[in-house]
Amino acid sequence: MRYTVLLLVVIVAISFVSANRDAEPIVETDLGKIKGTTLESRLRQTFFAFRGIRYANPPTGKLRFQAPEPVSPWEGVFDATDDGPMCIQPAFNRSEASEDCLRLNVYTKLIPNELSRIRPKDVIFYMHPGGFYVFSGQSRNNAGPQYLMDQDIVLVTINYRLGSLGFMSTGTPDCPGNMGFKDQVMALKWVRDHIHHFGGNAESVTLMGYSAGALSSGLHMISPMSRGLFHRVIAMSASPTSQVEISSHQIELAQKQATLLGCEISSTARMIECLKSKPASDFADSLEAMFVVSWNPVLLWEAVIEPDFGQERFLDRDPTEAFLKGDFMRVPVISGITKDEFAGPAVGFLTNETLRNELNQNFETLAPVLFLYNSSSERENITKLLRDKFLGEGQLTLNRSVQGLNYLFADSLIGFPVHRFIQLASRYTKVYQYKFTYQGRYSFFYYPDDKTPYGVVHHDDLLYLLVIPHISPIFNATDPESTMVEKLTGMWTAFAKHGDPNEADIVPKPNWVPVKPNEDNFLEIGEQFTMREGLFTERFSFWDMLFPLPENQSPATA
Known part of the structure; x- marks a missing residue:
């Protein structure tokens, strides 16, 4: 009898959706009514989009530089038919960016309320890349849902505060830091409390982050604020375990921002009050001047281990030590890198005469900035070892130095942190490691002809999971990239459902073996699936030697 009832519910649900394809x-x-719209997936399936939903009150006035507040309920109907604004950043259209940016998007094939008796769908919660200072979760710019919505999931994409407004930290109660990460936690709590209204299962949430979003994912695994809010992690091309030394503040960076905006810095409290009075657009206008050289260091704003002022702390211990001890949420993980990662900065420095000369003349000073390590006296030999290993003697030139400089950027910013994360996390939980080698027609970086991809660089694998219109069109079923869209969305969705990408409904199956003890095995995702062992072993071993794990620390028993 119950199967007959369930069948009737499904038939009624399908009939309701069919009759309302063009309806809003x-x-x-619990917060109020939310009006969405209908969109069409890559394969012409109708789904429902609720975009620009506030998940926190606007972080303005007294809330600037502070933890977010839960969104207040509203009267009437919230219009979620289009993207909300991106967080403050340089934008070609200033109307696209606002400080009132703590918004999220929900994409679902179910209209809850009407279809609530159908089994809730697994949720993928996406955190965007951008170095913690650019990009967004907007569907029209950086995170189009059309590929993933051919799968049987609910997708959530979010914005979080960026730059100084999101990550300034003074080591005082005025600005303890980690605001952008706390925004992410607030969005996860919104999903916990409200996603069931959209047909999502709050007990099956997978964090999917790229670059800065992946670093965020790793931090959520150790944050006391995030515990219990998610159940699996997909961390693509970044991690929080690296050569970067985590501090309790970035007061010098805060003072630099204050100086650029004309605020005095002798008193931290007065400095923050002054910065709270500045228009949000001033932070975007001064962004480029915050960096040391040519938008470097890439990771300018960092997570901080917050001093305890009685506030809820996002990060209360060192990430590397936490993973080393097994002191983290032991959920299944997918993690990996692209074949070439950060080729762009290498070519950019070597083809720009001014930058190339500056790097030639001041390598000892710039190397710690570009490759994210402390230049203190105990590490004074690191710069020489890196130069000898990857660049050799003599002047830097494009033809002679591009591969070595590419390796330096790729390993320091992405490869080594991901290697260390997988090395540590796989001791305690199941980790599926990959190297993405598929080269399609579109890329984030090309040779000078602007037609030929340089290789498979940072963000290129994201093109087969989310639509990024300024980089590539939507791939249709006859495009050569279509197969990769099906492979990646299929594996990532199977992982979100089962914790195992091998459950994907694709041919051939990946036969993806998790990382084994003392074996650095990984899946090469290219034209074919190939299991291999030893991901850039020689290069990453060199970084392991330069930045050894903390002494007198032994892994806990899993």
Whole structure:
């Protein structure tokens, strides 16, 4: 009898969706009513989009530089038919960016309220890249849902505060730091409390982050604020375990921002009050001047281990030590890198005469900035070892130095941190490691002809999971990239459902073996699936030697 009832519910649900394809769906939540719209997936399936939903009150006025507040309920119907604003950053269209940016998007094939008796769908929660200072979760710019919505999931994409407004930290109660990460936690709590209204299962949430979003994912695994809010992690091309030394503040960076905006810095409290009075657009206008040289260091704003002022702390211990001890949420993980990662900065420095000359003349000073390590006296030999290993003697030139400089950027910013994360996390939980080698027609970086991809660089694998219109069109079923879209979305969705990408409904199956003790095995994702062992072993072993794990620390028993 119950199967007959369930069948009738499904038939009614399908009939409801068919009859309302062109209607603006309205969902009733505990916060108020939310009106969305209908969109079409890559394969022409209709789904429902609720975009620009506030998950926190605007972080303005007294809330600037402070933890977010839960969103207040509203009267009437919240219009979620289009993207909300991106967080403050340089933008070609200033109307695209606002300080009132703590918004999220929900994409679902179910209109809850009407279809609530159907089994809730697994949730993928996406955190965007951008070095903690650019990009967003907007569907029209950086995170189009059309590929993943051919899968049987609910997708959530979010914004979080960026730059100084999101990550300034003074080591005082005025600005303890980690605001952008706390925004992410608030969005996860919103999902916990409200995603069931959209047909999502709050007990099956997978964090999917790229670059800065992947670093965020790793931090959520150790944050006391995030515990219990997610159940699996997909961390693509970044991690929080690296050569970067985590501090309790970045007061010098805060003072630099204050000086650029004309605030005095002798008193931290007065400095923050002054910065709170500045228009949000001033932070975007001064962004480029915050960096040391040519938008470097790439990781300018960092997570901080917050001093305890009685506030809820996002990060209360060193990430590397936490993973080394097994002191983290032991959930299944997918993690990996692209074949070439950060080729762009290497070519950029070597083809720009001014930058190339500056790097030639001041390598000892610039290397710690570009490759993210402390230049203190105990590490004074690191710069020489890196130069000898990757660049050799003599002047830097494009033809002679491009590969070595590419390796330096790729390993320091992405490869080595991911290697260390997998090395440590796999001792305690299941980790599926990959190297993405598929080269399609579109890329984030090309040879000078602007037609030929340089290789498979940072972000290129993201092109087969989310639509990024300024980089590539939507791949249709006859495009050569279509197969890779099916492979990646299929494996990532299977992992979100089962914790195992091998459950994907694709041919051939990946036969992806998790990392084994004392074996650095990984899946090469290219034209074919190939299991291999030893991901850039020689290069990453060199970094392991330069930046050894903390002494007198032994892994806990899993």
